Amino acid sequence: MVASEYQLEAHPVIPKGKPFLLVVLDGWGENKEDEFNAIYKAECPTIKSLKEGAPRRWRTIKAHGTAVGLPSDADMGNSEVGHNAMGAGKIIQQGASLVDNALEDGSMFTGAGWNFAKESWANGGTLHFIGLLSDGGVHSRTDQLFALMYGASDHGCKRIRVHVLTDGRDVPDGSSIKYVGQLEKECENLRSHGCDAKIASGGGRMYVTMDRYEADWNIVERGWRAHVLGDAPNKFESALDALTKLKEENPKLNDQFYPPFVVVEKDGSPVGTIEDGDVVVNINFRADRVIQISKAFEYENFDAFDRVRWPKVKYLGMMQYDGDLKLPSNYLIAPPLIEGTSGQYLCANGVRTFACSETQKFGHVTFFWNGNRSGKISDELEVYHEIPSDNIQFNEAPHMKAAEIAKAAREALLSGKFDYVRVNFANGDMVGHTGDLEATKRACEAVDQGVKVLIDAVEQMGGIYLITADHGNCDDMAQRKKTGEPLRDETGKVAPLTSHTLAPVPVAIGGPGLPENVKFSDNFPKAGLANITATYINLMGFQAPESYVPSLLAFD
Ligand SMILES: O=C(O)[C@H](O)COP(=O)(O)O
Ligand SMILES: [Mn+2]
Ligand SMILES: [Mn+2]
Numbered sequence: 001m002v003a004s005e006y007q008l009e010a011h012p013v014i015p016k017g018k019p020f021l022l023v024v025l026d027g028w029g030e031n032k033e034d035e036f037n038a039i040y041k042a043e044c045p046t047i048k049s050l051k052e053g054a055p056r057r058w059r060t061i062k063a064h065g066t067a068v069g070l071p072s073d074a075d076m077g078n079s080e081v082g083h084n085a086m087g088a089g090k091i092i093q094q095g096a097s098l099v100d101n102a103l104e105d106g107s108m109f110t111g112a113g114w115n116f117a118k119e120s121w122a123n124g125g126t127l128h129f130i131g132l133l134s135d136g137g138v139h140s141r142t143d144q145l146f147a148l149m150y151g152a153s154d155h156g157c158k159r160i161r162v163h164v165l166t167d168g169r170d171v172p173d174g175s176s177i178k179y180v181g182q183l184e185k186e187c188e189n190l191r192s193h194g195c196d197a198k199i200a201s202g203g204g205r206m207y208v209t210m211d212r213y214e215a216d217w218n219i220v221e222r223g224w225r226a227h228v229l230g231d232a233p234n235k236f237e238s239a240l241d242a243l244t245k246l247k248e249e250n251p252k253l254n255d256q257f258y259p260p261f262v263v264v265e266k267d268g269s270p271v272g273t274i275e276d277g278d279v280v281v282n283i284n285f286r287a288d289r290v291i292q293i294s295k296a297f298e299y300e301n302f303d304a305f306d307r308v309r310w311p312k313v314k315y316l317g318m319m320q321y322d323g324d325l326k327l328p329s330n331y332l333i334a335p336p337l338i339e340g341t342s343g344q345y346l347c348a349n350g351v352r353t354f355a356c357s358e359t360q361k362f363g364h365v366t367f368f369w370n371g372n373r374s375g376k377i378s379d380e381l382e383v384y385h386e387i388p389s390d391n392i393q394f395n396e397a398p399h400m401k402a403a404e405i406a407k408a409a410r411e412a413l414l415s416g417k418f419d420y421v422r423v424n425f426a427n428g429d430m431v432g433h434t435g436d437l438e439a440t441k442r443a444c445e446a447v448d449q450g451v452k453v454l455i456d457a458v459e460q461m462g463g464i465y466l467i468t469a470d471h472g473n474c475d476d477m478a479q480r481k482k483t484g485e486p487l488r489d490e491t492g493k494v495a496p497l498t499s500h501t502l503a504p505v506p507v508a509i510g511g512p513g514l515p516e517n518v519k520f521s522d523n524f525p526k527a528g529l530a531n532i533t534a535t536y537i538n539l540m541g542f543q544a545p546e547s548y549v550p551s552l553l554a555f556d
Helices: 044-054 079-088 096-104 114-123 140-155 176-193 219-231 240-250 289-296 344-347 366-367 401-416 427-432 437-461 531-539
Strands: 022-025 058-061 125-132 159-166 195-203 235-237 259-265 277-282 313-318 331-333 353-359 384-389 421-425 464-469 505-510 518-520 553-555
Touching: 022 437, 022 505, 022 531, 044 437, 044 505, 079 140, 079 344, 079 366, 079 401, 079 531, 096 140, 096 259, 096 313, 096 427, 114 125, 114 140, 114 277, 114 313, 114 331, 125 140, 125 176, 125 366, 125 384, 140 159, 140 176, 140 505, 159 176, 159 219, 195 219, 195 240, 195 531, 235 240, 240 259, 259 421, 277 289, 289 313, 289 331, 344 353, 344 531, 353 531, 366 421, 421 427, 421 437, 427 437, 464 531, 505 518, 505 531, 531 553
Parallel strands: 022 421, 022 464, 125 159, 125 277, 159 195, 235 259, 277 313, 313 331, 353 384, 353 421
Antiparallel strands: 058 505, 195 259, 464 505, 518 553
16 A cells, blocks of 8 residues: 555656666766776776766766755765765755754754753763764764863863774874864863863774674774773873874874774873763764664663673763664754655555665665665565675775675566665775775776676666766875875875765666656756655656655656
8 A cells, every 4th residue: 555645656758667776886976087086097898888878868966065965065975965865855954964053053052962961960970972083074073072072061061081083084094193182182171171171092983983784893892892991902191192102003004993092090090981970972973883882882781792881871872873773862963854765655656675785885775775764664575685794904805795786686686576776886985995096996897897787687677777876985096285186295105085075976877678768857957966866766667756856857
C-alpha cells in the first residue's frame, strides 16, 4: 500500500521498470586539468568518455558551501552534507550552520541541553570537551569550541578539560600544532579569569576515538583509555610537548595518526580523567565518526571493548547523532529534521533497492542517504550490502574494494531482483586524503574499472544510469598559493593537499533504457547536489515530489 503522502505519479516520458544504477564517486571533483589532478593524470577511459561521448548528458553541479547547506561558500563539501542532499532532494541547513546560528542568537546557552550540562558543574563536576580540533568545518570547528568554553565559564563553570583529536585530513598536515597552540592560549586566558581550563589528552583522528561504521573499535578503545582513564603509553606535561616530541621521535608521523597521549602533572598523574559527576560534551556536529564513542559513554550494556571503568557522567553531543537510536539522548542542538527522503518515497512506491559500499562509505549510501537514520526504510524492499574495508592506510592498497563493490552491484543488477542499485566508490576520497598523488591515480583507475563493469551490466539489462560525486578531493592533490601556484617547501617539494576541494562535481546520465530525447536542461546554472534527487526519481519513471528542488532533465 502506498502511503498517500508519498505517492508518486508516473513520469510522462521516462518509462518505469528499467533497472536503474546510481553511482557516487566519493571525492571526485571536476577541476583544473594539471599534473596534480589525479583523475586527469590517471587512465580513466570510462569516466572520461561519459563527458566526451555524450555532452548533452553530462554537466557539473555545485557540491560545496551554501548549495549543500553549509555556512558559507568558503566551506568545502563533505560526505555527510553531500549524501544528505542527494538523498533528500533539498538543501538542508547542516550542523555547522545550526550551531553557528545558536551561538549567534544565544539560544545555545538557554536550551535544554545546556541547562542539563550546567547542573553538573553547578554540583562541582568537571566539564570535558572531546572532539576534532581544527577549523576544517567538516566535523567540528575550533571557534565553536572556544565559544562553548567561554560560555561555560560565564555560566559559572570552574574546571574544563579538553580532549583533542588532531586533524590533518580536513586541513593541512602539520597544522595541529597551530590549533593546539590556539587552544592553549584560550585555556590560559580562561585560567587567568578563574576557570581552570587545560588540555587533558589527545591523539590523531584516524588512530584515536573517531572510527566510523565500526571499521575498527580499537581506535575508539585507545581514545577511551586516554580520555577517560588517563591511560596511554605517551605521557607529557603539555599537549604541545606531546605533538612536538612524538614527531621528533617519528618524523613520518602525520596529524591524522598521532598515537594517544595523556597530559600529566609533574608527579605523573593525569590532569583530567573523566570521573563520576562530570559532564562530557562532544563538540563534533557531524555524526559518523562519533557514534561509537557516544555508545561507549551512553550504553550501560556495552561489549565492543572493556571500558575498565564506566563513569556516571552526563554525556551530550553537539547534536543528536542518530535519530533512530536517539543517540545520544542529550545534545546541545537539535539536528536537522530530514523528512520526505527519496528512500521514503521510493519504498512507498514499491521500488526494490540494493545499496552497497565498503565499510568506510557504507553509512554514506545508507545512513546519510536516508537523512541520518541507521535503520532501513523497508525490510521487504531494501537490501543494504556492506563489503568490509581493510584496516590499513589506503595509499598502501589504493584499489580498496572497488572490484568487490562492482561485482556485488553487477550481480544485483543482473539478478532482476532490484529496480534501483546505489553504490559509493570510496577510493578517490579515501586515498585522496592520504595526500599520495601516485596512489590516488591508482585509486581513480580502480574506480574507473568498477564503473565500467557496472555500465556494462546496465547495457546488458537495458537499464539507465546516473553517475555523480559528493564533493571534490582527488581532483587536486596540491596545496595552492593565492595565485593558484602549488605551494612548495624549501626543497621544492609540493605540499600535498589531503582535504576535499571546492570543485563542482560531474553528473552523467545514460544507458539503453533512457529515451533518446532525454538530456540535461540548459537552465539551472547554480544547480547543486540536491537537484540530483528529482533527476533520478524521474529516471526511475516517476515525477518528483513538489517539495524537491527541480530535476535537471529536459526533453527534445
Ligand atoms: O571523515 C572524514 O574522513 C573526512 O573528514 C571527510 O571525508 P568524507 O566527508 O568524504 O567522509
Ligand atoms: Mn565523501
Ligand atoms: Mn573525504
